[in-house]
Amino acid sequence: MLLVGCGEEREEGPVPSPDSESAEAPPTLDTRNTDSGGATGEGNSRVAGKGAGGELPKAGVSVRSAGPEKQEVPAVPEIKDDQPDFVPGAGVAKPFSPQKVIHPVIAKLSPPEFVDEIVTIPMAISSTSALASRHVQQGLAFIQAAWDFEAYRHFCAALQLDPDCLMAYWGIGLALAAPNNEFSKERQIAVMRMIELVDATREVNGEQLPIASKMEQDYALALAELFRLRGKSNEAFRSLSERYPNNLQARCLAIYLERDGFDDFGPRPKQAAAMREMELLVGENPDNVGVLGFWAMLHGEAPEATTTLREQILPVARKIARNAPDFPPYQHLLGHFEWRCGNHMLAENALAQASQLYESHMQKHGLGVHECEGWVRSQLYLATAMHSRGKFEEALAIAEGLADIEVNPERLASRGASLLIWEAKTLAARLYLARGRKGDFGEAIGSLPGKEDAFLAQVKERTLSVFYLECLMQYLECRKALEEGEVEIAHKKRVALSAILERLDGLKPQAFKSASISEYLRALGGVKVYVAEARGLVALARASTDAQKQIARSWFKSAVEKQQRPTLLMPPVVVSPMEVRLGEFYQETQQYDKAVESYQAAIRRRPNDLASLQGYRDSLMEIGREEDALEVEKIISAVQR
Incomplete structure (x- = not known):
């Protein structure tokens, strides 16, 4: 299980809200959290409720669990209190x-x-x-x-x-x-x-x-x-560690299971306590890869790349990777922290190494993507790292390769299948969205599985991903309509998007019975960001007064606030920081001082993100800070090397 605070999702109790950090129950080493977050259709002929693979399942109707067995399996063994x-x-x-x-x-x-x-x-x-x-x-x-x-x-x-x-x-x-x-x-x-x-x-x-x-x-x-x-209490492992103080594993587990994640201001109380205790344990075991791994994982979901992350945690991740250079999970761990700290080329190198090591392992042992989710995860992250430094075509090639991988309909409950269906098949569209050039929205629409897709036709009653695909489709069609000047069509698509989001959100009980709860929560969080952004874009397109433009600004700020924290050692669902969208609004309305602040916030969230740096440079030029803009230009050149 991923040693991240969930992971993908956990703040975490056994049934967190979609915006929480943990979706796994109990909060053991496998936690699933989320950082932010289609189906192709025939232009504007699509209607809400018709999605990839045909008619969407009705809200409130249970979705059958995926896998060879048709029975539903409880999340944990039933152990009666009277035993x-x-x-x-x-x-x-x-x-x-x-x-x-x-x-x-x-x-x-x-x-x-x-x-x-x-x-x-x-x-x-x-x-x-x-x-x-x-x-x-x-x-x-x-x-x-x-x-x-x-x-x-x-x-x-x-x-x-x-x-x-x-x-x-x-x-x-x-x-x-x-x-x-x-x-x-x-x-x-x-x-x-x-x-x-x-x-x-x-x-x-x-x-x-x-x-x-x-x-x-x-x-x-x-x-x-x-x-x-069901993970609601860690007293048992805490007692275990106190009973056996010299047992290092018991101590690590007790500390790690105590965590309760981060909020927008930093670690929550139990998280902070866990970090303090683990730091002491690291002091006692400075070269122990296992202990160092627990320590690094406790910081994997920190909201921003703080000084602590760069000066204390990144060196530890590098040390772990050096001690086990041929072990793919530790190369992926290194890539995650390099990317979080803005070292995109180093992140790309580490993630490429992780992918190669996973691939060699798969070939040697006769494994496929259903048995090796780590390879899928490293490929997803590698594409994101490449995009962060301007290598769009290379990132897109990875995304398209992942989307072409066949998923066994009988193994939907495997981790690899979940990542492919929810993350890989939407990555190309999300990359096009992040770039946002003229024509990219149409390309994004074309990259998503369509309603005639044979695979989705087989699995549409067993996966909630069809709702996510339809949300992406409506959002993309809204953006495409705005690009073409069709504001009222864009408004209708935005309304349809909000309606489908409501249905997707209402399917949470079914999601918690599925094997894709982590992916569902990540997707749900991403769609909420897209909805807020779409409302702002439509409001801006309709605005004729400054007061009306401020409504758009409010929606863009809402999109910023809805972004999720990094989780599961995964890249964000929404590839471009929403602070960039807010910065673009301020540039368009000639509020360049505020644009500078927005781009600075984007860089704090995603250090050295190329689009954020470029917007920051341009805004500095507008307010006469040419020397500062030249310094930013040097950073841009270094990122693109």
Whole structure:
């Protein structure tokens, strides 16, 4: 699970609002947050409610869960309160087939490889097999690095060697904690088996001895408690860390699970406390990759690239990447922080390296995009980093390549499929939007799946992404109409967009039962920004007085405020900062001092964003600050190199 505060979404309780940071329940290492955020149609012939793939599902009608199984799987195992300490009773471990927790996707793969350089938080693992213990240690390290699929592979490998290894079941429970994923059934069975093994015994040299150590038993009970409370309390892991103060993993988990994210003013109280505690832990373990990873992840969603991010966290991310240069998640982590700090070329290099490493791993192990979401994620981020430094054509080529990848309709619940459907298939359109040249809105419309798209026709009843696509389409058609001077048509498209957004927002209960909750929340947040911007643009096009223009300004300010914080080590849904839109308004109305302030705000949000720098330079020239403008021009040249 992504070691980000959710991640993609969490402020986070098990059911956060769309603007919250966390959408995963419980708030374990896999958290899904969001930073901001089609279907092609025949021009203005489209009507609201008709979307990609045909008729949109009716609001209030449940959307079937995706995946081979048609049943809906609860987010966490059902553990009744009347079960004493969640332990069914002591005794000899009952026979159990580990195949019950090994999904067919995993079963057909060869044994996973070891990456010793990332195993830095040791823990004694009780097992009859030394190799099984090693697999569990490796799986725990993969969880810490947010590579859950590979973690799951290692835990399964451990169970094939020792079917009664409690910590292997514990690891499966944590690695697959995200609700409604394609491995939910296996996670449920694994957690229940873990509970059965808490006080179970096995015969060793004629004696009945506990299968697990006391500390491992306490680990199991802490995870069971976290699931039972659906992430609402971290007391179990806090108690675990206090009971075993020398167990580094327990301390890291207790601190990390305590976080509650950021708001517009910085870290919330629990987030700040977690950051202080983890900083002390880093001081005790300055070269431990695992501890450094937790520390970096705690800052992954900071609202702005503060001095702390540049001077304290970026060096740590670089250190992590140096210590594991061939490990793709850590190259992606480095790319994220380089981009957040405005080092777009360095970000591009790191993300390209991550993509290449993921691709090599996929080829070596016979994996596809459904099994390796990290590759999709790194490609999405790479395209964004390229766009940030003016490499639009290169970014567009990546976006178009991602959009062409086929998604297996039977594996919609996989993380890779969710990213492709919601993020990859819309990336080209969002890049065109960010550039905004004449004709780009038409190109963006053409890049989205149309209502005749064969894949969407198969899955439209099983994914809410059709509503997102329709929102993007209406927004693009509004922008295209404005470009062509058709203000009233633009107004109608804007009204239709608002209506579809209302429907999309109303589908939150269905979204929380789906495997794409993170993507849904990111998309929803992005559409809210687009709606506010569209209202401002239409108001500006209709305005004939200064007072009417101020209405447009208010909507642009609303769009700025609706932008979301960075989440999930993902690029923003809305590629261009809305402060740029506000700056353009001030330039158009010849309020250049305010334009300068808006572009400065854009640069604080996205350091060295090319469009922000160019607007800043031009506004400085307008108010006679030529020397400052020349300095900005030097930065622009460096960014574009």
